[in-house]
Amino acid sequence: MSIELYRIDDRLIHGQVVVGWGQPLDLEFIVLVDDDVAVSDWEQELYRMGVPPGMDVHFETVDSAAAALNDFRIDTRRGLLLTGDIDTMRRLVDRAGTIETVNIGGIHHREGRTQRLRYVFLSPAEEASLRELAATGVQVSAQDVPASRPMPLEDVLRGGTR
């Protein structure tokens, strides 16, 4: 499987993704799944500027990502799939049906959210959505950078060990 990580990160492409995960995983492509970014040339140029030479970025809607997921998986290069929120990842999992693990990489503070980890803040609705995702059999854990320990969802929702 050449998609090494399915990640939810509200900053999308940024230092942790490109450098933090990109270097140790030797990533050569990123699949950025976001319905708005997928139709914005300007946003796409912005994110392309952020990746090093030799790393491709594919911009997909939820529907197009689900349709192309097998092609990304048989790609001989190593890739990372990224969504900016839980809802987008859930819709992708619903359509694709074959995503086994999801990484919570960063969901930051916003009104109505409660802190769970240093880098994870969740509203009650988001918490319920993650529980529903896990109930479908998807392994959900939080891990911001490779050097930190992955934390299972149940531990995250208990507040982990900040």
Place this chain on the structure above:
Amino acid sequence: MSEASADSGQGVQAIVAAHGDLAAGLVDAVRCIIGRSDVFVALTNRDLTREALEAAIRHVIDETGARVVFTDLPAGSWTMAARRVQREIPDLVVVTGASLPVLLDFACSGAGTPDAARHAAERGRQALLICEPPAREQGPA
């Protein structure tokens, strides 16, 4: 979010936005070297969403009139946020890969202008050197 502010002199001329405590550290290093802590506002991205990063930059720009943003990583969240703000403020200059030599050059110029930022960026490029060990002298055989 803001970790440094006015001191004296000409006031805030630029934002330094970086990961962790880097921006505050860079601004403090400028203060140590030239005694100025009023040139820059330091911002950390800790705990902030994309929207909050943009809002933080806009807030400092609105408060100070600064038209230069120094960021650390070209691929970093601050750079992305600053580029988005740049869409609304076309005369905003974003300099990535900022370092102490860059900030010192900018602060010492006193101009606070986009051209001063461009000059500082060039100074930063020139400051990236590899200092190889000196070649050992050949002793008598």
